[in-house]
Amino acid sequence: MKPLPFIMQYVRRYKYRYIAGILTLFAVDAASVFIPKLTGIITDGLTARSITWSSIRTCLLGIFLIGLLLAVGRFLWRYFLFGTARIIERELRNEMFSHLETMDVEYYNSHKTGDLMTRFTSDLNAVRMALGPAVICIFDSVVMTLLVVCQMMYYVNIKLTLLALIPMVIICLGYMHYGKVLDDLYTKRQDSVSNLADFVQESFSGIRVIKAFVRKQAEILSFSKKNQDTMDKSMRIAKLEAILIPLLDVIIGFSSLASLLYGGYLALIGQITLGRFVAFNQYVNMLVWPMLACSEAAVMFSQGTASIRRVQEILEAQTNVKDTASVTTLDTLHGDIRFDHLTFTHLGNTSPVLHDINLDIPSGTTLAIIGRTGNGKSTLVNLLLRLYNTEPGMIYLDDHDINTIPLKTLRENIAYVPQDNFLFSDTLKANIAFGTKSQDMSRIIAAAKSACIHDNIANFPDNYDTIVGERGVTLSGGQKQRSSIARALMKNAPILILDDSLSAVDTDTEEHILHNLRDDRKGKTTILIAHRISTVQHADLIMVLENGEMKELGTHTELIQKNGIYKDMFEKQQLEASIGEQEVAIR
Numbered sequence: 001m002k003p004l005p006f007i008m009q010y011v012r013r014y015k016y017r018y019i020a021g022i023l024t025l026f027a028v029d030a031a032s033v034f035i036p037k038l039t040g041i042i043t044d045g046l047t048a049r050s051i052t053w054s055s056i057r058t059c060l061l062g063i064f065l066i067g068l069l070l071a072v073g074r075f076l077w078r079y080f081l082f083g084t085a086r087i088i089e090r091e092l093r094n095e096m097f098s099h100l101e102t103m104d105v106e107y108y109n110s111h112k113t114g115d116l117m118t119r120f121t122s123d124l125n126a127v128r129m130a131l132g133p134a135v136i137c138i139f140d141s142v143v144m145t146l147l148v149v150c151q152m153m154y155y156v157n158i159k160l161t162l163l164a165l166i167p168m169v170i171i172c173l174g175y176m177h178y179g180k181v182l183d184d185l186y187t188k189r190q191d192s193v194s195n196l197a198d199f200v201q202e203s204f205s206g207i208r209v210i211k212a213f214v215r216k217q218a219e220i221l222s223f224s225k226k227n228q229d230t231m232d233k234s235m236r237i238a239k240l241e242a243i244l245i246p247l248l249d250v251i252i253g254f255s256s257l258a259s260l261l262y263g264g265y266l267a268l269i270g271q272i273t274l275g276r277f278v279a280f281n282q283y284v285n286m287l288v289w290p291m292l293a294c295s296e297a298a299v300m301f302s303q304g305t306a307s308i309r310r311v312q313e314i315l316e317a318q319t320n321v322k323d324t325a326s327v328t329t330l331d332t333l334h335g336d337i338r339f340d341h342l343t344f345t346h347l348g349n350t351s352p353v354l355h356d357i358n359l360d361i362p363s364g365t366t367l368a369i370i371g372r373t374g375n376g377k378s379t380l381v382n383l384l385l386r387l388y389n390t391e392p393g394m395i396y397l398d399d400h401d402i403n404t405i406p407l408k409t410l411r412e413n414i415a416y417v418p419q420d421n422f423l424f425s426d427t428l429k430a431n432i433a434f435g436t437k438s439q440d441m442s443r444i445i446a447a448a449k450s451a452c453i454h455d456n457i458a459n460f461p462d463n464y465d466t467i468v469g470e471r472g473v474t475l476s477g478g479q480k481q482r483s484s485i486a487r488a489l490m491k492n493a494p495i496l497i498l499d500d501s502l503s504a505v506d507t508d509t510e511e512h513i514l515h516n517l518r519d520d521r522k523g524k525t526t527i528l529i530a531h532r533i534s535t536v537q538h539a540d541l542i543m544v545l546e547n548g549e550m551k552e553l554g555t556h557t558e559l560i561q562k563n564g565i566y567k568d569m570f571e572k573q574q575l576e577a578s579i580g581e582q583e584v585a586i587r
């Protein structure tokens with residue numbers, strides 16, 4: 001859809017407010033053209049000494065009342081038009097946010113946060129300017145020009161009026177020529193602003209890495225290059241505007257001069273009265289604003305069009321992960337999981353990351369997945385959450401193909417502790433209760449106790465009301481991990497997934513958490529991804545993933561007897577542990 005029909009959908013929703021605003025604008029403009037007429041009458045009356053004091057008073061009262069009307073009218077059109085533009089901006093922002101919440105992770109893999117943020121801020125700002133001030137400028141200038149021109153033609157002189165209109169024609173022709181150029185320049189500038197915002201966002205998120213690798217100077221240099229690029233693009237716009245706007249002033253100035261010369265000449269030879277010449281003078285001045293407004297509106301429309309396109313890109317993006325036509329009405333799951341010849345290739349990759357996985361996980365089972373890094377463990381659990389789509393017939397939950405389960409049901413029935421343990425900048429209490437509607441403190445504390453984080457929280461000055469810094473930086477790695485485990489436990493879902501979630505805790509704490517999990521998760525399915533044998537050894541089933549393939553499956557004892565990859569890993573880890581112990585003993 002082109003930008004204009006797209007944005008008109010929103011304008012139409014508020015057509016009555018726009019109509020009210022435009023009518024008020026029209027009334028204000030209509031009233032204001034009477035002021036020159038009244039001053040013309042007074043001037044002519046005074047020149048001919050034919051006007052009485054009471055007529056002057058009546059004219060002045062008329063001017064006063066018109067002035068009052070103008071003040072009220074101007075308030076009203078501002079309220080209707082600026083207000084509506086702000087409402088549409090808010091609506092677009094809400095819709096963009098809701099739409100982005102539905103987008104799949106692939107979308108976020110290819111769209112940077114800074115770019116998205118720019119669309120929410122500076123682009124929506126430009127859209128608002130095009131929907132409010134630009135609309136006012138256009139209507140005001142068109143209405144004002146028509147009214148002034150009619151008055152000038154009727155009250156002063158037709159030829160003079162036509163002369164005064166020349167700049168208007170030049171502006172229209174200029175916009176037709178430069179509109180596209182401006183549009184291109186604005187699009188490039190906005191892309192550059194997005195790029196800059198991306199850079200800033202990444203630099204601040206990665207500030208610890210930047211400091212640790214002493215990359216401060218390099219970052220400052222890169223930032224300054226990107227900043228320069230944004231400035232260059234803004235300068236190109238500024239240069240064009242710097243030529244066009246003064247040029248416009250010159251054209252308007254020359255045209256006014258020519259009109260006044262010709263008007264003065266007509267007054268001298270007696271074709272128009274002095275009063276009409278005075279009125280004409282005021283009319284010419286009244287035309288200056290619509291002409292400038294027209295050019296302002298042209299700039300705002302060009303800017304707005306470029307930004308509407310960028311907003312549209314968000315709203316028109318389609319998610320690949322959504323409920324299909326074959327979706328069931330299922331709203332709870334028991335936790336039976338089956339992988340049936342599961343093969344999966346990431347978008348853009350040529351070879352599969354998971355290959356022909358077949359496995360039944362009856363509800364209540366604790367499955368541990370172990371394997372070297374980059375072997376597809378996280379991908380496997382991401383597929384269970386349907387963060388990526390799989391082909392039909394490859395994953396079943398409670399005997400329903402995953403593609404037929406409503407996404408809401410699926411995700412409500414799975415509690416997930418992601419590898420990055422993301423926490424929000426909120427209180428610990430809110431972070432733990434994030435996945436549930438309940439704010440019940442006893443449940444929050446129980447979850448925190450199971451995740452072995454309660455004692456830490458109790459020692460924080462604000463306890464559960466402690467605010468976690470952005471991305472949880474005020475907590476240690478282990479505290480963040482355990483807080484995310486508490487958040488998942490609080491959800492008490494039929495399926496729990498812990499993706500390498502015990503890597504940052506010591507073995508004692510790990511043992512405690514695993515013990516609590518065994519109690520809490522009785523009868524419920526749990527999937528544990530880990531690198532340490534100590535984490536997985538008590539699981540009902542252990543799957544060894546190697547190069548995306550399920551190489552071994554069984555209990556700890558079975559796998560040790562098998563003498564394969566698992567046994568090899570076990571022995572290596574035992575050896576590492578005993579070397580560690582010997583080193584401690586020597587010291």
Ligand SMILES: Nc1ncnc2c1ncn2[C@@H]1O[C@H](COP(=O)(O)OP(=O)(O)OP(=O)(O)O)[C@@H](O)[C@H]1O
Pocket residue numbers: 109346347348349353371372373374375376377378379380419500
């Ligand atoms: N969104 C993605 N697009 C393309 N390739 C991806 C994507 N996510 C992961 N991969 C690739 O898939 C492979 C498996 O990644 P995955 O994160 O599943 O491994 P893992 O076994 O969980 O690793 P680790 O133990 O280090 O967490 C890796 O080679 C990775 O580069």
